[in-house]
Amino acid sequence: MRIFSLLAALLALCSAPLHAERVRDIGTFQGVRSNQLTGYGIVVGLDGTGDDTLDYLTQAMKGVSGRMGLQLPPGVNPGLKNAAAVMVTADLPAFSKPGQRIDITVSAIGKAKSLRGGALILTPMYGADGQIYAMAQGNLAVGGLGIAARDGSQLSVNIPTTGRIAEGATVERAVNTGFEKAPILRYNLNTADFLTAQRVRDAINLRYPGMASAEDAVTVALRMPDGADTRSSMLAAIEMINVSPAEAAAKVIVNSRTGTVVINSAVRLSPAAVSHGKLTVRIDEKSRVTQPAPFSNGRTAVTPNSNITAEEEKAHVALLKNGASLSKIVDALNLLGVTPSDLVAILEALKEAGALKAEMVVI
Structure with missing residues (x-):
């Protein structure tokens, strides 16, 4: 009868009258979003848990050594059991400015057994347009643990090949959103619904007459004056407007x-x-x-x-x-x-x- 207890609890919630939701909770403004960044880097300082058999790791380390002024003799491949090739990922929050710091995630892409105790070498972070938006570097915090014995037995706790660096990347470039000059700003509902879009339009026009128009079941277009300060003040007020969403489809x-x-x-x-x-x-x-x-x-x-x-x-x-x-x-x-x-x-x-x-x- 457990299923009916769940249905009864849902009934108690669903039978309550619909309450108003803030505009900020049922949708987002177009362009005001995070952007994904990725980078390819090298983690060093591992305790013999790296991936020294990977050719692209060897090439990357030769490139790093070259940038530091150290030229390895031809045909000499360094032993890299203490290094690992990794992918670095991060989310660049909306309106991030140069100098701000963001968290990054570091994941091994080769045969490394663990990244515990490693440090990420300076790594550029690229956006979808191929431009560098941040630089990452720092010591990893790894929640997993991997242990191997001489007889071949192994023990793993969580995932030792993935770690994070809190505030490990520094923003170098801001994303141009056109927020202060775009003639029309668009507000997009999280769930498409014509009635909800009309109610959002009417609520905004009640506060700022003639500003909003519904383009479809998701988008409400806002005609706003130029100027970042004016727009910020108006959007702050619009986000706090209460709207009663339409009842969900059966x-x-x-x-x-x-x-x-x-x-x-x-x-x-x-x-x-x-x-x-x-x-x-x-x-x-x-x-x-x-x-x-x-x-x-x-x-x-x-x-x-x-x-x-x-x-x-x-x-x-x-x-x-x-x-x-x-x-x-x-x-x-x-x-x-x-x-x-x-x-x-x-x-x-x-x-x-x-x-x-x-x-x-x-x-």
Whole structure:
């Protein structure tokens, strides 16, 4: 009955009246977002857990040595068990300025067993346009642990080939968002809905008449005056405007792996009757030994003895009236005493019969 407890809790939440949400919580302004940065670097100072068999690591270390003024003789490859080739990733927050610092994640891309105790050499961080936006360097903090013994046995705790460096990169270039000069700023809803977009438009126009217009189910265009200071003040006020989002579309979400079923409050049913019962067939196999009479020529024989029984539970019929709500659906399914797997089968049958007015989504 655990599934019904979950549905009852969801019913209590869904039956409450819709409350207003702030504009900042249901969408974002176009261009005001983070940007992904990546880089290829070298981690040194490892305790013999690097990947010295990788040719591109050797080439990278020769390049690093060359930049430091050290030219290795031709044909000489340094032993690099204390170094590892890594990929460095980071998110550049919106409006980041040169000199600010951001966190980075460092992940091994070769055969390194662990990055614990390593230090990242100065690494450029590139954006999608191929430009350098940050420089990364620092000592890694690794949460995982990897240990290997001489007999080949190994022990790993978490992931020792990935680490982080808090504030490990310095921003070198700001992203041009056009915030202060773009003639139109666009506000995008997190979930597409025409009614919600219209309500956001009306709420903004009530505060700033004629500013907003709905372009589609996601975007509301804002015509704003030039100037970063003026726009910042107006957007700060717009973000705090309260809007009542439209009711979500009727959906039934089924998690096929865990058996979880979630029904939102918008689900309705046409008139339908649901009957659910179980038939249990039981076969008991026993062996019977037959002994011959004394002083006879007979032999002991083993004969099978089977017993077959069939039991059918009393089936209940639940009547779902026209426009039945979530509470009625839960009450009817509780009456039938169905399991999560049976619940999915019933909902699919109702959908096939045309009685379930909702979209079924299997994840």
